[in-house]
Amino acid sequence: MPLALPDGTRFAVAITSDLDAQAVWMGTFGADSPSYLSRGEFGAEVGVPRVLDALARHAIPATWCVPSHSLLTFPAAADAILQAGHEIAAHGVYHEPIHKMERDEERRLMDVQLAAHERIVGHRPRGYRSPSWNFSAATADILEEYGFAWDSSLMARDFELYRPRRMASLSLEEGNVFGTPSAFVEVPVSWYLDDFPVLENLPRSVGMVDTEGVLRRWIDLFDFAYERVPNGVFTLTVHPQTIARGHHLLMFERFLEHVASHDGVWFATISDIVDRWTDD
Ligand SMILES: [Zn+2]
Numbered sequence: 001m002p003l004a005l006p007d008g009t010r011f012a013v014a015i016t017s018d019l020d021a022q023a024v025w026m027g028t029f030g031a032d033s034p035s036y037l038s039r040g041e042f043g044a045e046v047g048v049p050r051v052l053d054a055l056a057r058h059a060i061p062a063t064w065c066v067p068s069h070s071l072l073t074f075p076a077a078a079d080a081i082l083q084a085g086h087e088i089a090a091h092g093v094y095h096e097p098i099h100k101m102e103r104d105e106e107r108r109l110m111d112v113q114l115a116a117h118e119r120i121v122g123h124r125p126r127g128y129r130s131p132s133w134n135f136s137a138a139t140a141d142i143l144e145e146y147g148f149a150w151d152s153s154l155m156a157r158d159f160e161l162y163r164p165r166r167m168a169s170l171s172l173e174e175g176n177v178f179g180t181p182s183a184f185v186e187v188p189v190s191w192y193l194d195d196f197p198v199l200e201n202l203p204r205s206v207g208m209v210d211t212e213g214v215l216r217r218w219i220d221l222f223d224f225a226y227e228r229v230p231n232g233v234f235t236l237t238v239h240p241q242t243i244a245r246g247h248h249l250l251m252f253e254r255f256l257e258h259v260a261s262h263d264g265v266w267f268a269t270i271s272d273i274v275d276r277w278t279d280d
Pocket residue numbers: 018020024091095131132
């Protein structure tokens with residue numbers, strides 16, 4: 001079994017919180033009006049303490065994926081996250097669209113974000129989560145070059161760690177050919193386990209759906225994984241500016257209660273989970 005869980009546990013749960021703050025509006029949506037920026041400010045200054053409080057109630061160590069723009073704009077939020085004992089991972093510079101970038105620019109932005117992590121966090125991150133969960137053809141090479149232990153942006157598995165394979169070639173008519181597996185470990189994500197698209201009012205789409213349906217989905221996915229994927233890993237992604245709105249926070253707390261009520265659940269940071277994983 002490739003994942004050696006701590007004694008007495010049977011299932012790993014990684015709660016991840018992406019502190020996109022103002023960067024997501026500027027970098028992903030090209031929106032820098034005071035109204036959009038105020039939503040990011042809410043996430044950093046109101047959302048972070050609320051999420052930290054919800055995690056503390058169950059003594060949950062979480063992984064926070066933070067663009068360096070958020071580290072530099074809201075250093076007090078980063079400090080509160082670190083003081084609470086959580087992990088901080090890389091999440092781009094300004095939530096940039098790396099899938100549209102040239103390799104040299106993507107590498108330059110990797111240098112920029114790592115310098116900010118060293119300055120604010122005190123060390124380089126062990127893991128990376130790409131902004132908007134997109135990769136360019138160069139991203140895997142860059143993550144290997146910079147020695148990342150893990151990535152958490154891809155979706156070729158749902159509840160198991162794996163080593164993502166590059167595509168050696170793409171052909172609409174001849175089919176695609178897989179290439180070599182990556183040196184880093186992938187901790188898969190899912191749009192079904194992300195609060196942001198389904199609950200936010202976005203420039204190009206309106207989520208704002210009823211929380212009962214979202215909670216039901218998250219619970220069903222957890223129950224499925226807990227029962228049917230032995231030694232599995234469940235990864236949930238929340239965003240402080242979204243999940244910390246009152247009705248969402250109550251849903252989040254109910255979900256954590258549900259998970260914590262199961263025997264043998266191991267809440268852990270992604271790095272701690274990856275450290276217990278070995279290849280078959
Ligand atoms: Zn993000």
